[in-house]
Amino acid sequence: QSVLTQPPSASGTPGQRVTISCSGGRSNIGSNSLHWYQHLPGTAPKLLIYRNDRRPSGVPDRFSGSKSGTSASLAISGLRSDDETYYYCAAWDDSLSAYLFGTGTKVTVL
Amino acid sequence: QVQLVQSGAEVKKPGASLKVSCQASGYNFTGYYLHWVRQAPGQGLEWMGYINPNRGITKYAQKFQGRVTMTRDTSISTAYMEVSSLTSDDTAIYYCARDLRYYDFDYWGQGTLVTVSS
Numbered sequence: 001q002s003v004l005t006q007p008p009s010a011s012g013t014p015g016q017r018v019t020i021s022c023s024g025g026r027s028n029i030g031s032n033s034l035h036w037y038q039h040l041p042g043t044a045p046k047l048l049i050y051r052n053d054r055r056p057s058g059v060p061d062r063f064s065g066s067k068s069g070t071s072a073s074l075a076i077s078g079l080r081s082d083d084e085t086y087y088y089c090a091a092w093d094d095s096l097s098a099y100l101f102g103t104g105t106k107v108t109v110l
Numbered sequence: 111q112v113q114l115v116q117s118g119a120e121v122k123k124p125g126a127s128l129k130v131s132c133q134a135s136g137y138n139f140t141g142y143y144l145h146w147v148r149q150a151p152g153q154g155l156e157w158m159g160y161i162n163p164n165r166g167i168t169k170y171a172q173k174f175q176g177r178v179t180m181t182r183d184t185s186i187s188t189a190y191m192e193v194s195s196l197t198s199d200d201t202a203i204y205y206c207a208r209d210l211r212y213y214d215f216d217y218w219g220q221g222t223l224v225t226v227s228s
Binding site: 032033035037039041042043044045046047050051056088090091092096097098099100101102103104 | 145147149154155156157160169171172203205207210212213214215216218219220221
């Protein structure tokens with residue numbers, strides 16, 4: 001079971017800004033890099049943000065990440081219909097010696 | 111370009127074993143750890159473990175200890191994951207993913223659907 005907690009859902013209208021939180025602890029977010037994945041079920045997940053706030057090439061700057069202490073957040077600005085999918089935070093946990101995915105957030109574009 | 115190509119879908123009976131392959135191309139296979147992740151129907155992403163293709167060193171999630179074996183064949187740039195004693199709870203899509211450096215998975219295989227059913 002994951003110890004990275006995300007809200008199950010988030011929503012917004014096209015053009016709005018949506019923020020997704022990821023709450024963890026000292027042994028995971030507090031000690032290691034936090035990453036974000038975008039995942040349409042049945043397809044390969046996509047690395048969206050890595051090492052807290054870096055964007056891989058090809059990821060629009062509408063997506064941004066931040067981390068503070070044992071929490072992190074993903075912001076999507078200028079929300080588009082194709083942003084409607086699932087988002088997962090992830091980090092290594094030193095205590096569990098395991099990689100943890102967050103509980104996942106489904107973003108809906110209204 | 112970097113590619114991870116996985117083996118095809120499988121249907122297995124409970125109690126059987128499964129072996130999924132992940133063939134890498136477009137980069138130095140031994141230079142990056144490979145992880146395995148699965149997603150069961152209606153569930154989130156679940157990490158299973160990783161292999162260091164250079165030394166063959168593995169690390170498994172506690173949940174899968176004793177039931178999962180990850181190996182590699184560097185001569186063909188391919189990683190394998192074997193899961194034994196399958197149950198219906200193992201029905202899932204299994205993915206391999208390349209670790210860029212800090213457990214940031216930058217390339218993923220296309221996924222292998224495994225169905226466990228009697």
